[in-house]
Amino acid sequence: MSGVAEIARRREVKEKVKFGKPGAFFDVFERRPGTIxxxxxxxxxxxxxxxxxxxxxALSEFHMQDxxxxxxxxxxxxxxxxxxETAAVSVPHGRAPSVATGIVRSxxxxxxxxxxxxxxxxxxxxxxxxxxANRGxxxxxxxxxxxxxGMTGGQMxxxxxxxxxTMTSPYGRSVTNEGYPMKVSEMVAALDSPVYVERVALSSTKNILNARKALRKAMNYMIQKKGFxxxxxxxxxxxxxxxxPDECNDWIESKMIPYFPLGCLKDVGEQREPITRPQGIYDPEKVWQTLYESKPETKIIVRDAPWKEELRIKCAGFGGQGILSLGTMISYMGSACSFNVTWLPAYGPEMRGGTANCSVVLSRNPVSSPIVNKMNVLVAMNRPSVEKFLPDLEDGGIIIYDSSYGEIKFDRKGSIYATRAADIAKEIGDIRCANSVILGALSKALLSENDLKTYTEAFESAIVNSFKSKNIVIENNIKAFHAGEESVVVKK
Ligand SMILES: Cc1ncc(C[n+]2csc(CCOP(=O)(O)OP(=O)(O)O)c2C)c(N)n1
Ligand code: SF4
Ligand SMILES: [Mg+2]
Structure with a gap:
């Protein structure tokens, strides 16, 4: 049915208030948790x-639900x-009109x-x-x-x-300090694109009936594609x-309406032609090719491991050892190899001098949580980190540690790899490269000889990405990475 025919039909629907449940609500709210x-x-x-x-x-009377x-x-x-009982999308705070734009444009x-x-x-x-609003x-x-x-407990x-x-204006909103309340409808009405702007109130029966009318007018314009x-x-x-609850009507009428006057601020829908715009085309195949064409093929990088679909890695050490950058280098590598990647730093007082850690997840599936409580790879650049996180390493998991500060004895099964990262970095001439030595050791621990060749490029590009613009630093870190590969020793 054309938009105009639909409107004509709707005009025949008698405008009367209905009691009971409207058709566009579910009969039972099954999605609601709990027993009610x-x-x-x-x-x-x-x-x-x-x-x-x-x-x-209005949705059910206008047959709009589908x-x-x-x-x-x-x-x-x-x-x-x-x-x-319609399609629905939950969106991040404040992003509803942008998501709505994507939906209506496509x-x-x-x-x-x-x-x-x-x-x-x-x-x-x-x-x-x-x-x-401005795009109409x-x-x-x-x-x-x-x-x-409302939801967060009554802030201004x-x-x-x-x-x-309010909770955040306990002495009352001060217009000197916080400015005057924002008159959103007046601002939108001043724009050229919007077709209809009206302020109504959910208070007395009369006001609610006017609200109902305004909503239906807006729906009619939308059905006719008149715009915003x-x-x-x-x-x-x-x-x-x-x-x-009894005081709500009075509050709206005696407090809100005097500041926010009711009424129609703009109505040009009848004079506007329906909007026609080029329709966005979304071809998932094309998007995939554009993004991943030149990337190594998505194959499993971890050899002979029961958790090869997902690596949950904890990197830990002293603040200042480049733990967070180690995590970002692993993440860049993972992303270059088309993994789903998350990187979650643990900030805090530990940033300077104490311990620092970050969690990295590389997965072939969407990552359910970036928080790594149980890990299958522990990268520890000092002994306290080994002690702290070892109990959370899964059975058979991999440990990589810096043995410059002394060998560590492990009383557990699993693959243990050591490299003298700090010593090697000093030999290269920059102690800050110790994290790249560890990265080299990690790549050796994770990859078979064949895969190592494929992924070396991704690791090197991860280093370049992490130290953009500083050539000497990049050079030293790549050197350190290869030294890490060569120096790593398997401890059983
Ligand atoms: C990015 C982000 N920032 C802040 C919050 C916290 N938050 C949740 S609801 C809300 C404000 C809700 O107020 P309003 O939009 O007026 O809705 P009401 O509950 O009054 O209907 C805020 C600040 C959040 N969830 N996400
Ligand atoms: S009255 Fe409404 S807006 Fe306020 S807290 Fe309750 S549900 Fe939220
Ligand atoms: Mg609110």
Whole structure:
């Protein structure tokens, strides 16, 4: 059905308030953890629940469900996907309009609802939001302005009212210090691209009916591909505003509306033509070839090991020994060989003088967690690191250590490799290369003779990447890497 025919049909649908569960909600919220599967998680009096109902009613009455992608933000509505029987995407904080842009650009028939709180939209994600508005993306942004960060316990938001007390403005918002509350709708209405901007309130029945109308107008424009619509819903967060559910309507009407006047700020949808844009083409095969064409083929690099699909590595030593760069060199090598890679440094007071460590995961599969509690490779540049992490090494795991500071006796099974990394680095003329000596030892420990040839280039490029622009440093580290390969001794 064409957009225009759909609208005509919808005009025939009688505009009346419905009681009960709208069709676009699941019958039972199976995704919700716990035993309560029929209730929403919102607090009593919260505006999110009211708005969810308005959206769900409109979705089912407009027969939009099959084409709708609901973008759930970070905020109290992060779990909106428990409730709506539509496609849904959860996105990082503030990124909803950018993800919505990707969806609608690659699939212009998708109906995308970017649902956002004032912290999500007005603070961390403001640039994402305003740019999407300025590009006139065909989407609706449902902006729930409750004047506070609800989910995180009531911090000040860009829309917190002057004088309003929050966890982070305990004496009340000071306009001298924090500026005036942000009037998002007025800002968007000043742009040329958006077609429709209206501010409504989720308070009295009259206001809720107006909110319902505004939402439906925005949906109609989106179905007709007219572009960007913003509907701002003034809402209450009784929990963090420290009012009872009964006081929510009064709070919205006596506090919010005087500062954020209700009404339509822009409506040019009827005068605009439907948007037509070149459609993005996503060919996974092409992307793969572009990214990985010249890389070594993805084969398993660890010989005869039960955990060859994934290496979980802990690098540890004194602060200043280049432990974190050792981790990045291993990561660069892994990425050059098309592994999925994570690198997680442990920062802290240990950065100077104490101990330092980082975790590296190289995997043929998506990495489930970058945290390495149990490892199959332990790279230790000093004795305290061996002592600290050895209990976490899996049976049969590999240990590589620097024997310059003395041999270490191990009372366990596994492959133990030693190299005099610090001594060799001093001989090369730069003690800081000890980590590259260890890298050489690691490559020898992990790779068969044949694979070593294939991967040497990747290791060398990892060194070049890590020490960009300093030629002498690169040279010394490559020398150190090969010295590490040659000097490594297997201890059993
Ligand atoms: C990158 C990032 N920064 C900060 C947070 C913490 N955080 C979670 S929700 C939130 C603000 C939520 O406020 P709002 O968008 O107004 O939603 P509400 O809960 O009020 O509906 C913040 C700061 C986070 N999850 N991710
Ligand atoms: S904390 Fe506030 S925004 Fe979050 S569900 Fe409760 S009332 Fe709603
Ligand atoms: Mg909020």
């Amino acid at each position: 599967k029929k209730n929403m998680h919102y607090c009593q009096g919260c505006g999110h629940g009211i708005l969810h109902k308005l959206i769900a009613e 084409r709708t992608v609901f973008i759930c933000p970070v905020g109290c509505s992060v779990f909106a996907y428990y409730y709506f 699939n212009p028939d998708a109906l995308v609802i970017s649902y956002q709180g004032d912290g999500d939209l007005g603070a961390i994600g403001f640039n994402n939001f305003i740019q999407a 993306e065909n989407m609706i942004v449902c902006f729930v302005n409750n004047g506070i960060y 938001a860009p829309t917190t009212l002057p004088g309003q007390k 619509s913003l509907v701002e819903f003034l809402s209450a967060c009784p929990i963090n505003t420290k009012i009872s």
